[in-house]
Amino acid sequence: MSIFNNTQLAFADKTDAQLKKAYWMFKLIEQPALTKIGTNILNFTVHHNFPFAGDVVKATLFEQFCGGETREESMQVVTQMFRRGVGSIFDYSIEGKEEEAVFDSVCNEIKDIIRFSVGNPAIPFIVFKPTAFGRIDIYEEIGKGTELTSSQKEEWERVVKRFDEVCRLCFENDKKVMIDAEETWMQDAADHLVEEMMQKYNREKPIVWNTIQMYRTGRLEYMQANLQRAKEKGYFIGYKIVRGAYMEKERERAAANGYPDPIQPTKDASDKNYNSGIDFVMDNLDSVSGFFGTHNEKSSELVMDKMKAKGLENSDERIYFGQLYGMSDNITFYLADKKYNVAKYLPYGPVKDVVPYLTRRAQENTSVKGQTGRELGLIQKELDRRKGK
Numbered sequence: 001m002s003i004f005n006n007t008q009l010a011f012a013d014k015t016d017a018q019l020k021k022a023y024w025m026f027k028l029i030e031q032p033a034l035t036k037i038g039t040n041i042l043n044f045t046v047h048h049n050f051p052f053a054g055d056v057v058k059a060t061l062f063e064q065f066c067g068g069e070t071r072e073e074s075m076q077v078v079t080q081m082f083r084r085g086v087g088s089i090f091d092y093s094i095e096g097k098e099e100e101a102v103f104d105s106v107c108n109e110i111k112d113i114i115r116f117s118v119g120n121p122a123i124p125f126i127v128f129k130p131t132a133f134g135r136i137d138i139y140e141e142i143g144k145g146t147e148l149t150s151s152q153k154e155e156w157e158r159v160v161k162r163f164d165e166v167c168r169l170c171f172e173n174d175k176k177v178m179i180d181a182e183e184t185w186m187q188d189a190a191d192h193l194v195e196e197m198m199q200k201y202n203r204e205k206p207i208v209w210n211t212i213q214m215y216r217t218g219r220l221e222y223m224q225a226n227l228q229r230a231k232e233k234g235y236f237i238g239y240k241i242v243r244g245a246y247m248e249k250e251r252e253r254a255a256a257n258g259y260p261d262p263i264q265p266t267k268d269a270s271d272k273n274y275n276s277g278i279d280f281v282m283d284n285l286d287s288v289s290g291f292f293g294t295h296n297e298k299s300s301e302l303v304m305d306k307m308k309a310k311g312l313e314n315s316d317e318r319i320y321f322g323q324l325y326g327m328s329d330n331i332t333f334y335l336a337d338k339k340y341n342v343a344k345y346l347p348y349g350p351v352k353d354v355v356p357y358l359t360r361r362a363q364e365n366t367s368v369k370g371q372t373g374r375e376l377g378l379i380q381k382e383l384d385r386r387k388g389k
């Protein structure tokens with residue numbers, strides 16, 4: 001039996017009404033056809049400002065997966081979770097807008113999050129996506145080593161400047177910052193830039209953290225090479241270790257363009273590779289810290305086992321666990337109860353702007369085998385427990 005089955009602990013902050021609502025929502029998004037139609041309608045109605053569409057979303061998906069429309073509004077969730085030992089990572093979830101003015105405004109928002117969270121242990125990490133600071137195509141060109149035009153050079157300099165401003169502000173205020181991983185075709189440029197930031201700001205400890213997607217092939221080799229460079233140049237590494245979120249898109253693009261699929265051939269292979277990622281961190285703790293971003297119970301348990309085998313304290317500052325807000329509370333609150341470092345991504349933003357994030361959550365919960373069933377089972381178990389069944 002799983003160690004993560006204490007639903008009383010997992011849902012202590014949720015009222016019966018909230019649990020029942022969450023149950024029906026997961027029940028609806030469990031249906032792929034319904035989710036497909038639903039997300040299309042949702043995108044259309046919210047985008048076209050249909051009356052009540054925003055209210056419906058806010059009372060359902062938004063409430064389940066987001067902290068609030070603003071940072072201030074989200075603080076209630078931050079405080080509530082921290083009371084139980086769980087940190088929050090503000091995720092400003094505006095996606096897909098490729099305009100310089102938007103990149104600047106997101107960068108300013110991230111800097112505001114840093115200032116807002118200085119000295120607050122309830123917010124242990126800052127996070128951003130590389131494509132929130134620049135067009136995906138410019139990353140791709142840089143990664144391929146294409147000769148750039150002068151306007152492209154200027155564009156890339158602006159991306160580098162945004163990275164540097166955020167990482168420097170984190171360094172000055174002793175805040176850790178992690179940079180999300182995205183599509184493979186933009187990742188080489190992002191890796192290179194994040195390494196530059198690590199070299200600059202991680203001399204004393206890991207302030208800047210990269211993300212490694214273990215569903216990709218070749219990532220262990222990348223980590224080995226990065227470690228070698230870190231040792232030569234004298235800086236610490238922080239890695240968020242995830243499986244990876246863009247599998248279908250990656251496979252389709254590889255097939256359409258006739259290049260080898262960059263993703264592990266099977267789920268089992270991704271799982272094995274994830275375990276190797278855990279080993280990599282555990283075997284190199286002198287230089288590397290790890291944040292294990294996963295909803296997988298076995299992976300989380302494996303990290304705990306390896307920590308124990310190494311004689312580490314549960315609260316060792318080099319190891320973190322992370323889940324998304326609204327999912328896998330059974331893992332999060334168990335870990336917090338046992339004094340492990342654990343934090344949840346907490347998306348926030350105007351309802352209209354976070355709809356793409358929410359529809360992705362709904363689609364993912366439809367496609368990630370077992371996840372929705374697991375959430376439903378846990379909620380049902382807790383409702384039964386409360387009824388004394």
Ligand SMILES: Cc1cc2nc3c(=O)[nH]c(=O)nc-3n(C[C@H](O)[C@H](O)[C@H](O)COP(=O)(O)OP(=O)(O)OC[C@H]3O[C@@H](n4cnc5c(N)ncnc54)[C@H](O)[C@@H]3O)c2cc1C
Pocket residue numbers: 179180181182211213215242243244245246247263264265266267268270293294295296322323324345368369371
């Ligand atoms: C805190 C946090 C931060 C995250 N940050 C990022 C990020 O920066 N970038 C990013 O890409 N993702 C990120 N993710 C998402 C993550 O990559 C996974 O998509 C998600 O967590 C599901 O994987 P799992 O380990 O939780 O669970 P599981 O259910 O055990 O694994 C599902 C995952 O396994 C892999 N998989 C499934 N089927 C196959 C198959 N047939 N062949 C090969 N592999 C398969 C896929 O990666 C799939 O998402 C983050 C997740 C969390 C919790």
